[in-house]
Amino acid sequence: MPLLTLDKISLAFGMHPLLDGASLLIEPGERVCLLGRNGEGKSTLLKIVSGEVTPDGGVIRFEEGSVLSVLPQNLPSGDARTAYDVVASAFPETGELLVEFHHLSHQVDDASMERMMNVQERLEALDGWRLDQKVTTILGQYGVDPERTLNTLSGGWQRRVLLAKALVAEPDILLLDEPTNHLDVPAIAWLEDALTQFRGAMLFVSHDRAFIRRMATRVVELDRGQLVSFSASYDKYLELKEKALEEEERQNALFDKRLKQEEVWIRQGIKARRTRNMGRVRSLKAMRDEHRQRRVRGGTASFSVEEAARSGKLVAEASHAVFAYPEQPPVIKDLDLTVLRGDKIGLVGENGTGKTTLVRLLLGELEPTEGSIRLGTNLQVAYFDQLRGELDLERNALDNLSEGREFIDINGQSKHVLGYLQEFLFTPERSRSPVSVFSGGERARLLLAKLFSKPANILVLDEPTNDLDVETLELLEEQLSEFKGTVIVISHDREFLDNVVTDIIFLDGTGSVHEFVGGYSDWRRQGGRFPAETSGSRPDKQDKRDKDYNSTNKAASAAGTVGQSSKQKTVKLSYKLKLELEQLPAMIEQLESRVAELQGRVSAPEFYSCPPEEVSATLEQLSETESRLESVIERWMELEEQANQ
Template sequence: MSNVLSVEKIFHAYGTQPLLDEAELRIDYGERVCLLGRNGEGKSTLMRIIAGELTPDGGVVRLAEGCNLAMLPQTLPSNSPDTVLETVAAAFPETGRLLLRFAELSQQGAAVDMDELERVQAGIEANDGWMLQQRIDRILLQFGLDPDHRVAELSGGWQRRVLLARALASDPDLLLLDEPTNHLDVPAIRWLEDTLSGFRGALLFISHDRAFIRKMATRIVDLDRGKMTSWPGDYDRFLELKEKALEDEERERALFDKRLAAEETWIRQGIKARRTRNMGRVRALKAMRDQHRERRNRTGTASFSVEAAGQSGKLVVEAKKASFGYPGSGPIIRDLDLLILRGDKVGLVGENGTGKTTLLKLLLGQLEPTSGELRLGTQRQVAYFDQLRDELDLEKTALDNLAEGREFIDIQGQRKHVLGYLGEFLFSPQRARSPVKVFSGGERARLLIAKLFSQPANILVLDEPTNDLDVDTLELLESQLVEFPGTVVVISHDRDFLDNVVTSTLFLDGSGRVQDTVGGFSDWRRQGGTFPAERSGSSATSAGSTSPANAEPAPSVAVQSRPDVKASSNGKKLSYKLKRELELLPSEIANLEAELEAVQQQIGDPAFYGGEPEKVSATLARLTELEAALEKKIARWMELEEMAES
C-alpha cells in the first residue's frame, strides 16, 4: 500500500508540558485508524495539525502528492445561518459559490442580469462545476438531506450528517473524524458505520465508542504522554497488548529506580570512597538523574465513587396504563405499565425524538400523566446528570464550579478538601484552578460527573453521560454505577455501556409504546428488538425530506457512485402496481437524463445568452425543472428498490 500521510517528529506544547513529543504516524491508503488516548492527551490538537488548522512547534506533516484531505470537526455549527446546500457546497469554496449564485439567477426569470449569468456560467465551466453540482446533488440525496433546511435548526445528529456530507462531497483521499458518534442515536451510528465502510480512502478517527471502534478500526494508534504507538489488530487485541506494555514499563522503571538508589548511596559514601570513585560512574549517575527527571508519569486512574444517600423505599416508581401528551399533540407515552424497584439499573433506548426525555420526567415526577396512574416511591433523593450540564460556568474555575466558595465538602460521611476530591477525577491543583472554558470536552464531562457524585442520592438519572469520556474514565463510571446500591436510570446510545450497566432496557418505538426487556442492549437485540427504520426500510430521502429539527436520521445507503439504474429482480415482493412503476422508472430516468444533457449543451453554447431573453429564461427554468424531476425519480427508484429487497 502507498503512504497517504506521514507525521514526522511533531512537537507541540502548551506551557511547560509537551502535548506531542516528537510524535510520529504513518497511514496508508485504505486504512481505518483509530486514535486513542486519555482526555487532554492532545488527540484533537494532532487532528488540527494534520488538517493544517494549527502550526506545530516542531516537526512536519507530509501528505501524498495531490492528496485531498477533509475533516469532520467535533464542534457542531449551532449558530450557522447557512442552509444544508450552502454548507455542503462549501466543500468547493469558489465553485460552490458560483453554483449557488447560478441557482439564484436562474430563479429570476426575465429580470435576470444576463451578463452576470454568463460570467457565472463561464466560471462554473472553467472549474468543472457541473460535475461537482451532480456530486453534491447525489450526496444530498443519499444522505437524505433537505437542501433548503437551515443547519442551525437541525438536531445534533442531522448537523453531523450535514458535515459528513460536506467532507465526503470533496471525494477526499484522507478523512479525519473527531468523535463522529457524539449526538447520534443507535440507528444513526449504524448508518455512519455502513457509510464509512464504503469509503475507499484512508480514515483517521477519534472515538471512545467501543462498539464503533470494534466495527471500524483496522489499526489502533495510542497517544500516551506525547508519544504515539501503533498497535496492529483489532481493539480487543490492543487492550491486551497495552496492558502488558504498561506492566513491562512498570517493571523496567522499578529496576531503574533501584539502580538509581544504589548509585545515590554510592556517591554519598565517605571521604575514602570519594577519592577513589570512578568519574565515568559519576557521569553515568548524572545521566540517570536527568533521565529520571525527564520521565513522564502516566496520569493516574480516576478513583471517584458515588455519594450514596439513605435508602429509598423499595418501590421507586410504578405506572399503570399511564399516558402523556402535550396539549394539541397525540400521546408521547401511551399505556405505560412499569415497575422500578430499589437497586434496578434501567436503560432507555430509542431514536432521538421518540420521547425518552419525556419518560424520564414522568419517572422523576416532573410531569403528571394525562391518563392512567403513576405512583412514586418514598424517600427519593435524585441526582440528575442532564440538569448539571447547564450549571457549569465557563468563566469560573473547576474549583469554583464545584465548591462554590467552600474549602471542604462532605463525601460519604468524610470531610474532603475540594482539591483532593477533584484530584480523584484527574484534575491537578493547577488544572482545578483553570477556567472551565479552556477545558476539553472530556475534562468538562469529568467535572460534571464530579459535581453529580458530590450530591447525596439514592436515584441517579443520567442523560447521555458517556459523551467525551475517555475509555478509562468510562469503564470506572460503569463499575461505580454497577456497585451503586441505589437505582440508576440512564439514556444512552453507547451499546457497550448499556450492556455493562443496565439490568433492564426500555425501548421507545416512537408510537408512544414502551417495551420492557430484561438485560442490556444486546439482550434486547437477541430478543428481536429492532428500530422502526429497520422494520419499515424507510429510505434516506424520505427521512431527510420530513425530518423535524429534533429527529435523527434513519439508516441509509453507504456513499457510493451513482447506482446503475435497472429494474430489480426482487420486484415480486411488491404489489403489481409498484412493480410496474419500478420497471418503468429506469427508462423514465434515462429520458430525463438525455433531455437534461441536451439542455445543458444548449446552455453551454456561447451564443445561448445572445438569444431572446424570454427563451433564455424559459430554458433556464426548464433546466431547473429537469434537475428536480430527475432527483425525484431517482429517489423513488431507490425507495422501491429498498422495498423490493426488504
C-alpha cells in the same frame, strides 16, 4: 508511499509539552483510531494535520496530490444554509457559483436571468456542472433533501450533510473527531455503514468502543507526547497495552533500584571517595538526568458515589399514564411501568422520541395528562446533564464543586475539595482554572465529581459517555454497577448499556413504551429494532407506524421479559419463503466465518506491508462481506418475525 507522514512533531503550551517528537505513518486504505486520555492532545493533533494549528517543530508530509477532508466534531447551530449550499461549499470558487446559480434558478425577474447567464458561462469554464452533479448525487445517496436547511434537521441528519460535504471532494484522507457524539444508535449505524464504503484513509478520535471495534484497522495511542502504534484490533490493543504498561513498570522499578544503589555509593564516607570512579560518577549524573526527564503516566481517576439513605422499595409506578403537550400528539401513551429500588434502566430510542420526558414523568417533575404515576418515598435524585448545564463556565472547577465549602462528606468520610478533585485527575492548578478553558472530557469529569459529591439514591445520567476517555468510562461503569440505588441512563453507547443496565426501555417514536430484560445486545437479540431501520424515511417524513412487539415479548418471556401481550393472528409463510428462512442461518454462518477470516488477515502486523493493490482489494472484500452479512441478517429477522406472527 505513505499518504501522511508526521515526523518528530513537537508542540508545547507553556511548560507542558503536549507532543514530544511524535511520529506517525498512515498508508492508503487504513482506518486508524487515535486513542488517549482526556487532555493528551488528540484533537490538537488532528488540527495539526488539518493545518489549523502549527507545531513548534517537526515535519508534516502528504503524498503529492492527495486531498484532505475533515468531519468536524461540533454540529453547526443556527445554520440556515440549505443542504445543497453546505455540500457545494466543499468546492470554494465553483461552490459559490453553484450556490448562486441554484438560488437564481428559483427567480424569474430579468436581472436574475441576466446574472444567471453570466454565472452559467463561468461554471462551464470551470467544469462546474460536473461538480453540481456530484453534489446532487451524494445528497441523493444519503437521502437528504437538498432544499432542507441545516437548522431544521436533527443531529443525525446534520451529520449526514457534513459527511456528504467531506466526501464529495473524493478525499484521500478523512479526519474525524468524536463523530458519534450526540447521535442516536440508528444514526451511528448509518455513519458506520457510510464510512466502511469510503476507500481512502481515515484518522479518527473516538471513545465509542463499539464504533472503534467496527471501524478501526489499527490503533494509535497518544501517551505522554508520543504516538505508539498497535497493528491490531481494539481488543488485541487492550491486551498489548496492558502488557506494555506492566513491562514499563518493571523496567522503571529496576532503573530506580539501580539509581538508589548508585546514590548510596556516591554518599559513602572518606574511603569510598578516595576510590571513586569518575566514569561511574558521570554515569550517575546521566541516570539522574534520565530520571528527572521521565514522564510518568498520569494516575487513574478514582471516585465513588455518595449514597443517600435508601429509598422505599417502590421508586415509581405508572398506570395507563399519558403525557401530551397542548394540541400535540401524545409523547408518552398508555404507560404501564414499575421501577423498583436497585433497578438499572437504560432508555433507548431515536432522538426526539421522548426519553427525557419519560424520565421527568417518573421523577414527578411532570404530571401525566391522563392516568397516574405513584412515586415512592425518600427519593433523592442526582442528575447528569449531557449539555453540561450544571457547570458555570466563568467559575473555576473548585468553585463549581465546593459551593462555598472547604470540605465535603463522601460516604461518611470528610475530604478536602482539592483532594477530592484530584481523584478526578484535576491538579490543584487545573482546579483553579476557569471551566471555559476545559476540554469536553474535563467538563464531563467535573460534572461527575459534582454529581457524586451529593447524597443520592437515584442517579439519572443523560449521555454520560460523551467525551470521557475509556479508563474513566470503565471506572464509571464499575461504580454504577456497584451502586445500591436506582440508575436511569439515557445513552446511545451500546457497550456502556451492555455493561451497566439490567433493563432496556425502548421508546418507538409513536408514544408507545416497551420494556425488555437485559442490556442493549439482549434487546437486539430479542428482535429490537429502530423505526429508521425499517421505514427508510426521509427527515421530512416522520414515520408514524406503530411497531408490533408482541412476538418479541412472547419469545423473551421465559427469560423474564416484561411485555404487553395480545392475541395474534397466525400467518403462515409461503413454501418459497419458508425454504429461504431455513437456508439463511447456514448462509449467515458462512459469511461470519468469512468476515472473521478477513478481519484476521487485516489485523495481522504484516498486512500493510503487502502491495497497495492487495491491501485495497482485501479491505474492499471485507467491507462488501460485512455489508452482505448485515443484509442477510436483516432478511432473516424479517422472515423470522413474519413466521412468529
